[in-house]
Amino acid sequence: xxxxxxxALGVAIAAQFLILVGMYVKAQMPLWxxxxxxxxxxxxxxxxxxxxxxxxxxxxxxxxxxxxxAGDRQVREGEVVYVSLKKDPSGxxxxxxxxxxxxxxxxxxxxxxxxxNAWRAKHxxxxxxxxxxxxxxxxxxxxxxxxxxxxxxxxLMVAPSGQVTLKNVVGDD
Amino acid sequence: MRLIRLLKHDLAREAGDWVDDGVISEAQAELIxxxxxxxxxxxxxxxxxxxxxxxxAYLFIALALITLIxxxxxxxxxxxxxxxxxxxxxxxxxxxxxxxxTGDPRRGEGLFLLxxxxxxxxxxxxxxxxxxxxxxxxxxxWWALGCxxxxxITRSPWLAIQAQVLALLWFFLQVSMGYYPxxxxxxxxxxxxxxxxxxxxxxxxxxxxxxIGFWIEYTLSEFWRSQQPWVGLKFYPENLAVAVAxxxxxxxxxxxxxxxGASVAKDYAAVISVWCLRxxxxxxxxxxFAFPWExxxxxxxxxxxxxxxxxxxxxxxxxxxxxxxxxxxxxGLLLMFFVGALIxxxxxxxxxxxxxxxxxxxxxxxxxxxxxxxxxxHDGISHYFFLGVMSILIxxxxxxxxxxxxxxxxxxxxxxxxxxxxxxxxxxxxxxxxEEMP
Numbered sequence: 001x002x003x004x005x006x007x008a009l010g011v012a013i014a015a016q017f018l019i020l021v022g023m024y025v026k027a028q029m030p031l032w033x034x035x036x037x038x039x040x041x042x043x044x045x046x047x048x049x050x051x052x053x054x055x056x057x058x059x060x061x062x063x064x065x066x067x068x069x070a071g072d073r074q075v076r077e078g079e080v081v082y083v084s085l086k087k088d089p090s091g092x093x094x095x096x097x098x099x100x101x102x103x104x105x106x107x108x109x110x111x112x113x114x115x116x117n118a119w120r121a122k123h124x125x126x127x128x129x130x131x132x133x134x135x136x137x138x139x140x141x142x143x144x145x146x147x148x149x150x151x152x153x154x155x156l157m158v159a160p161s162g163q164v165t166l167k168n169v170v171g172d173d
Numbered sequence: 174m175r176l177i178r179l180l181k182h183d184l185a186r187e188a189g190d191w192v193d194d195g196v197i198s199e200a201q202a203e204l205i206x207x208x209x210x211x212x213x214x215x216x217x218x219x220x221x222x223x224x225x226x227x228x229x230a231y232l233f234i235a236l237a238l239i240t241l242i243x244x245x246x247x248x249x250x251x252x253x254x255x256x257x258x259x260x261x262x263x264x265x266x267x268x269x270x271x272x273x274x275t276g277d278p279r280r281g282e283g284l285f286l287l288x289x290x291x292x293x294x295x296x297x298x299x300x301x302x303x304x305x306x307x308x309x310x311x312x313x314x315w316w317a318l319g320c321x322x323x324x325x326i327t328r329s330p331w332l333a334i335q336a337q338v339l340a341l342l343w344f345f346l347q348v349s350m351g352y353y354p355x356x357x358x359x360x361x362x363x364x365x366x367x368x369x370x371x372x373x374x375x376x377x378x379x380x381x382x383x384x385i386g387f388w389i390e391y392t393l394s395e396f397w398r399s400q401q402p403w404v405g406l407k408f409y410p411e412n413l414a415v416a417v418a419x420x421x422x423x424x425x426x427x428x429x430x431x432x433x434g435a436s437v438a439k440d441y442a443a444v445i446s447v448w449c450l451r452x453x454x455x456x457x458x459x460x461x462f463a464f465p466w467e468x469x470x471x472x473x474x475x476x477x478x479x480x481x482x483x484x485x486x487x488x489x490x491x492x493x494x495x496x497x498x499x500x501x502x503x504x505g506l507l508l509m510f511f512v513g514a515l516i517x518x519x520x521x522x523x524x525x526x527x528x529x530x531x532x533x534x535x536x537x538x539x540x541x542x543x544x545x546x547x548x549x550x551h552d553g554i555s556h557y558f559f560l561g562v563m564s565i566l567i568x569x570x571x572x573x574x575x576x577x578x579x580x581x582x583x584x585x586x587x588x589x590x591x592x593x594x595x596x597x598x599x600x601x602x603x604x605x606x607x608e609e610m611p
Contacts (some may be wrong), residue, residue: 002274006270006274008322008593009270009322009326009327010270010275011322012322012326013270013288015319015322016264016266016319017263018295019318019319020262020295020296020299023296024299027299027303028303029303054304071335077351077352082320101189114351130305131304134304134538135302135304137247165303165512167305
């Protein structure tokens with residue numbers, strides 16, 4: 001009995017370890033396998049109760065026109081949406097198209113339609129991609145806020161699945 | 174239902190003092206404690222306070238660590254920060270495992286609790302390092318899931334409470350973002366298992382009931398939303414009706430539970446009953462105003478059929494449970510009033526009805542107050558007595574501030590309240606006189 005319990009608790013400890021490794025690998029995957037792209041970002045400066053100071057970033061493609069998904073079936077809150085990006089002449093990536101189906105080619109981000117207000121807004125859905133927070137120490141956060149007052153550039157790593165990780169944020173020089 | 178059950182451990186300590194002072198013998202103290210199914214000797218050496226303080230200390234250690242993570246020391250390499258925290262988590266859990274089997278199991282459980290906090294801190298650190306700002310619910314879910322096996326294996330209520338609180342946090346984060354947390358029943362089932370197979374815990378029992386209640390409400394909300402895909406996850410007016418039906422069911426369930434043989438069932442029954450009573454009084458106070466009734470009359474009530482099916486199922490279970498508790502008449506009347514009010518607000522769009530419903534609620538509130546004062550004095554339960562007095566005083570104050578109708582109408586209602594209270598007092602005196610007669 002005691003041996004069985006010891007074994008079970010050992011498995012529980014191992015499970016916690018595996019969860020942590022899994023989260024690390026999942027977060028690291030776009031950095032290992034992804035393509036680096038640069039997009040325009042607009043920062044806001046809030047604070048997370050647990051995780052410290054961060055710059056909240058908005059992107060042009062954080063709002064997707066309802067007409068862009070008009071041909072697809074009815075959209076639900078929390079639904080996965082794929083946003084395709086195309087390179088503009090300056091080398092930055094910008095919104096190209098949106099779909100509820102996974103695109104077969106090109107650079108695309110996997111996001112989710114969020115917010116209770118999504119259906120109150122007349123023309124847009126709000127989409128989040130897990131790249132909206134850039135955690136930095138307090139002093140750096142304040143400096144970043146000053147530097148990015150007129151907008152900045154976010155460096156993203158996009159995996160072939162559409163999963164995206166925020167790598168860096170710099171001023172728009 | 175005797176509320177003194179909730180204070181039985183204090184009673185055991187008090188009996189111990191009486192024994193020390195020579196007022197009663199130890200055998201008599203044991204007999205007094207046996208009436209409430211509490212072990213006189215174990216209750217005197219109870220370590221509840223010690224356990225709570227240690228648990229809170231561990232919580233503060235975890236908060237200190239999480240706050241340190243918040244400082245975001247970029248000078249320390251990522252790998253070192255993360256490796257250090259993961260090593261700390263694993264080391265704490267291994268020490269806890271060793272102490273659990275070789276020393277004091279309760280201390281081992283406490284260290285598992287601390288290890289689980291460190292596990293959560295590691296998840297938070299990964300979220301910070303990789304800027305995972307918006308998918309925090311996933312992190313909380315994995316934190317809760319990682320704690321769950323420890324609760325199930327040790328059957329420790331403290332570890333189950335930790336997992337259930339985290340699961341509830343994940344639940345609310347999910348629904349606030351519009352997602353239905355489909356895996357939540359897993360945590361409910363685990364807590365139920367620990368509650369049935371582990372040590373008794375009133376906190377876990379209440380947490381479980383709250384979890385089941387929210388799960389039922391949001392499952393219905395998800396079902397109703399699926400009929401209107403463009404709508405987010407929210408509370409409908411129908412959810413309120415289901416909540417009231419749930420509380421009536423829970424109240425009768427508490428009386429059914431009180432009839433069980435097990436002492437712990439009787440303890441749980443006392444707690445559920447008193448919380449249902451508090452909920453009923455607070456609800457009546459809210460509905461003693463006109464605006465909630467007006468809002469309900471104005472509401473759309475688009476899911477009437479499914480709401481009635483759920484309410485009918487709950488009413489049926491309520492009546493089945495009421496049979497052995499001999500509360501068929503009182504619970505039947507309660508259900509009748511509830512169904513009557515529900516039919517009125519869900520079928521009519523006449524806003525004038527709100528005032529009548531408001532007046533009826535105020536009389537129900539005063540009647541509840543009188544009943545509680547009577548029960549408080551008749552059965553010697555001071556909690557009921559003070560609850561009754563408070564509800565009558567608050568009703569009087571609220572009605573003085575927020576008059577029903579004009580001044581004349583409000584004065585008439587105050588006179589009727591006074592008549593009701595004087596009538597109750599006279600009946601009581603009459604009843605007391607009959608009891609004192611030889």
